[in-house]
Amino acid sequence: MKIEMNFSTERLSAKTLDRTMRGIQDEIMTMFTEPVSRHLPPSCQNFHTAEDVDHWLEGMARTGSVLRLTLQQQAVGYLFVFPEPEDCYRLGYVLDEARWGKGFATEAMQGLVTYLSAHEHAASFIAGVEPENTGSVNVLKKLGFAYSYSEQEVDYYSLQNG
Template identity: 30%
Template sequence: MKLVAERLYLRDFVPSDIDAVHEYASSTEVVAHQEWGPNTIEQTREYIAGCVFENSLPERTTLELGAVLNDGRLIGGYRATLSESGTDAEIGYSLNPRYWHKGYGTEGARRLIEYLTTELHVRRIFATSRPENAASIHVLEKLGMQQVDLYRKNVLIRGDWRDTLVFAVEIKRLTGG
């Protein structure tokens, strides 16, 4: 799979992505608001192997995609997990800090949402963020998402119970007749 945007494209992860993925997956900055990480190299290898397997399934319900600049540098990853009904999807993303604040996060997420809604006919997209992750909240708002829920101290991250914000956007379709 390859989803082309203006300055980057999203594609299935491949085994040779391990070093580039590990560069951001082992960063304490990247995982500060995540339940996972920072990864060891073995954890990154296992993650990539899982992505390659999942992406090989004919009826996959999770898309694990690398974000690659047009010059070939892998700068992060995106995930979309479809609901059983296929009408809802949760998205998430992680980027190498060297590429933060350049619009790549929004550009990749926008392209992923376009694919989910036009090709897979997903009607509701949602994502989560920690309240203190202002940059991620900004990306979600730029995507047209609005906060729809707040879970108090529901996630344990490195010994601290943290809150979770839930953002969503409904995709409205025009129908003829």
């Protein structure tokens, strides 16, 4: 259920990923290092071949959208959007390790929330994070997300729009 999206923030641009883009598999394999992917679901870990990445992207396209996040036309991460019932969206992100601690994740996620609120009439958002992933927990809290519940060693945070 792919939603075509395109937005910019102060420093970043986000656009629905073109899976046919030359070199995209290598870009993803390079970015999804062990430190970057360790807190992600198993399906987002251990990409060894272009076929691994293609298989993952096909699965993502069946349930949601992947946005490529760029800074001055260089890939710095990816955003994930999964529509849920009742105008709710499940969100996630991956940020290149070299970009950690510089406010990019907060900026990108704020841009995504703003975009979905304006263009898709989102009423609420949810994001799952492993409790030990304190950086991502802090990003969600900065954006106003509040702890909602835990399931299978993942804490879920929610944000109501308006």
